[in-house]
Amino acid sequence: MSDRWTTPWRFALCALAWAAALAAGTAHAGRSCEARRPTPQGIERGMALAERTARALEAEHRRSGARVVLLARAGQDLSKYGVHYSHLGWAYRTPEGPWRVAHKLNECGTAVGSLYLQGLGEFFMDDLWRYEAVWLVPAPEVQARLADVLADRSRTVALHQRAYSMVSYAWGTRYQQSNQWALETLALAMEPATVRTRSQAQAWLRFKGYEPAVLRIGPLTRLGGRVTAANVAFDDHPDRDRFADRIATVTVDSVLAWMPRAGLGAAPATLALDAGR
Template sequence: MSHLWMRFAWLLCLPLAAHAGNDCREQPLPPAKVAAAAETALRAAAALDQMDASVALIARVGTDLSRQGLVYSHAGFVLRDHPQGRWTVVHLLNECGSDRSGLYAQGLVNFFSDDLINQDLRIVWFKPDVAQRLTARLQQMPRHGLHHPHYNLIARPGSRDYQNSTAWLIEIMASAIADRPIYDRVTAYAFARGDGFAPDTIHVPYTKRVLGGLFTANVDFTDHPVATRLSGDYPVVTVRSIFRYLDSAGYTERVLEWRNGRPMTVPGPA
């Protein structure tokens, strides 16, 4: 078994505690949060079972991004009949608030147990041909995983030196959608841009950077050019920008969303 798949198997054995993106202190979740995560996982699994699809994109709310006009902060690919379980989320996670990341496979309960802001979720199903290509690509992992372990929360889209969870998603999708095999990150992102993908712009004022204590191990502003840092307008791959790309390029088959446990009409990217 490869190192990555051993990591996948190990993660599935973790207790229900918050780990991704924090300092990795053991923080067992209260029973109410565990129950809420289980309820969301069952809701997601039921919806996934109703669709004849081998893969979908699933999003959660781990951080409050409402000031940036965003809802969903993180997403992953949820695979049917993965070696680790029928519905398993494959995604990139920041490791303990450090400048490193890893690719992980989680069951749905664990995916929604990471001390989230709430239990809202969105599932996006791909057109059948896109789903088929994406499934084949994900089944190759850990080979051709397009993973760069140097993590930056605000990684510049297309950066050679850094990557975050959303950048990894768009690069993997582009590598699968392209009409020829793509096995490097720069080419994958270039294809996505040529195919209509556009990142969002996140405004972080210079004063907030300096006075707001934003200099942490998993945030590196120097990945962006000086002009961007002076303006405070940072291009970043967000979950919303991925939704927007899939919709505008015609790769979306169906979308379902739940807010506060209730199904919602999906007006557009969030």
Template structure:
């Protein structure tokens, strides 16, 4: 779907999108580029099925918020599964289980915060319909949910976007960095954090460690997976020469939450099947 460039947009109603899927409406669209893309009825139906699975799992727990990851880009060459993560808020003004997340705008160097229904969240031109939920400890979840419902106040959002934003950068931010910083502002002793750098510093001192993504110089020059919307100059010269870039990834966020005991539970689906034990992220 082509995104309206206004922050914290209206969530799309689950029932309406399910109706579109059943009816086979060809006008459903997805994607963060500015060109219009028509999504097939089959893909909308698949997104609706994933949304129903996720919503049913969320309803099983008395939690006001959780993290939900999706596979929007194939990162298997980097050893990663999930490329994007957002928050899902139960009692949001836009509807029950509204996804709140940061998205790049039209392939530019800008981003906005969006509030969307779950079907729309899983309709965004994804590689597949794999999904993972991570729940937080109750006290942290309550603080985080309150902060998300109050957006855009205290949003910690930096609209200058880079896909490979350096962790802790003041000048750039990507979707995973925003998620980490909001989490850091909701953990014990972090509730009063209102500055991005302070949020990242808190997470780093608390044990967060970014992943390192290798981007050869040839890929930088010739283009490829990380060529668009990526500010390489956000990183020091030594990093650019080595090609090993520290980046906040979905995996590094989930590992941090698990290692520090902030995660209270997980659930994952691969190829539409519930996994007995969540696999690598």
């Protein structure tokens, strides 16, 4: 069962990553995403991945007491951009036992996003490119602070911005993509007395040494994505970077690399159903 924290249910969801939207001009002219019925095989594999991930997280909970983890999936093939995983959320263990995931999703065909609270089955039901999960266990203090935020709806949505771009500028506030919300919410959790705005959250992330991924996206790709996809925009990136084909945005991979380096979490762990594609 999904819970939506920001607005009532209105739209079908898609958690597309950059590659799908940037290719929309050739695949689906004038459309940023396409509703597709889940296949029986996709449902079966998504549920199998969710079940195995749940068992692994329970084992981690018994071993270390972990109750909040960064959890990510590989929804699209982003290898041309040097990116392995596409989408992350904060997964936490409920008092009753099941794990739930707080994350942001883009609404198909629109330039807005909303926050959702879902079970692991729903999180891995999105027609994945690879049936693989990755998680990172934050340091105990980080977990405690995140748990406090995730238990308080007003704090969970405090830095959420509905204006959405899949490639939003990591140090900008005009748009906000899914991974950016999760990272900025971490900053809010760690510095509740001083982080009240997105700009303050980003200042904390800079101070802690976070480095966004820099994607090489040329002008033709940018033009195609901007014209045909409602959820892709580049006008928040500095001109000097945009014209040099340097698009700095928050990726799962960059967060997984940064948190251990900053002393905020352990090394990532992965689980795959098979060798993938």
